[in-house]
Amino acid sequence: MSDRNNKIPFDEDNYTHNINRNNERMLDRRGFMKTLAGAAGVFAVSTLPWGAVAAKELMGLGDKEYPHQKIADLKDVKVGDSVKFHFPSENDSAILIRLSENKYVAYQNACTHLRCPVYWVKDEQEMICPCHHGKFDASTGAPTAGPPRRPLPGIEVEVKDEAIYAVRVKRYEA
Amino acid sequence: MKRSYVGVLILAAILMMNIVFTQLVVHQYYYENYGVTLLYAGLNILLFPVALFVYKNEKNKGGSKGYEK
Ligand code: FES
Numbered sequence: 001m002s003d004r005n006n007k008i009p010f011d012e013d014n015y016t017h018n019i020n021r022n023n024e025r026m027l028d029r030r031g032f033m034k035t036l037a038g039a040a041g042v043f044a045v046s047t048l049p050w051g052a053v054a055a056k057e058l059m060g061l062g063d064k065e066y067p068h069q070k071i072a073d074l075k076d077v078k079v080g081d082s083v084k085f086h087f088p089s090e091n092d093s094a095i096l097i098r099l100s101e102n103k104y105v106a107y108q109n110a111c112t113h114l115r116c117p118v119y120w121v122k123d124e125q126e127m128i129c130p131c132h133h134g135k136f137d138a139s140t141g142a143p144t145a146g147p148p149r150r151p152l153p154g155i156e157v158e159v160k161d162e163a164i165y166a167v168r169v170k171r172y173e174a
Numbered sequence: 175m176k177r178s179y180v181g182v183l184i185l186a187a188i189l190m191m192n193i194v195f196t197q198l199v200v201h202q203y204y205y206e207n208y209g210v211t212l213l214y215a216g217l218n219i220l221l222f223p224v225a226l227f228v229y230k231n232e233k234n235k236g237g238s239k240g241y242e243k
Binding site: 029030032033034036037039040041043044046047048050051053054055057058 | 177179181182185186188189192193195196199200203206208209211212214215216218219221222224225226228229232233
């Protein structure tokens with residue numbers, strides 16, 4: 001027991017195990033640095049699309065100005081009524097609500113939960129999503145009940161010459 | 175010959191910044207701060223040549239053997 005550490009474990013008849021062979025170490029210091037530099041390249045390339053989209057957003061559709069679109073004539077919308085329309089494109093359904101004599105609000109009415117169309121319930125003064133009973137506050141677009149968590153994107157409206165126009169989609173405020 | 179880990183440390187720091195900038199790019203994009211997004215994306219891209227430069231300079235600094243230089 002006492003000289004247990006003093007023994008050579010096996011007969012050593014060759015000395016090749018400590019020969020320093022070429023490329024023996026797969027990931028040495030240099031290889032590691034090469035990997036790091038490569039990873040930096042991957043990161044650089046992967047941010048390119050984000051930069052490109054951001055640049056496009058900055059130049060082209062900076063404030064997302066769409067051609068003004070007439071929604072309805074003033075006389076056709078009574079207080080408490082709502083009108084469906086499409087803005088900014090054919091496929092973005094939206095809803096206009098006249099809350100009071102001079103207060104108009106408009107939202108893109110695809111529910112922020114799973115994009116069901118939200119509609120206006122006059123009696124309850126609330127916007128309701130039929131799919132899972134999400135509810136939205138009509139004056140702000142903020143969700144008040146049900147699964148939706150984000151507000152409906154607002155649309156800026158303008159009253160001009162006895163008609164209501166959709167001007168732009170408001171910036172999404174998180 | 176004592177090996178040099180300076181390059182490794184600098185490159186690791188660069189990679190760290192890469193990760194941070196990438197995260198910032200994505201977040202700022204969703205917050206619609208497109209100018210800031212561009213700034214960070216630019217920085218992220220700039221880091222790559224810097225990393226290459228560091229690698230080129232450091233790769234031969236100090237292996238375990240002098241003759242490997
Ligand atoms: S889609 Fe509107 S609540 Fe689920």
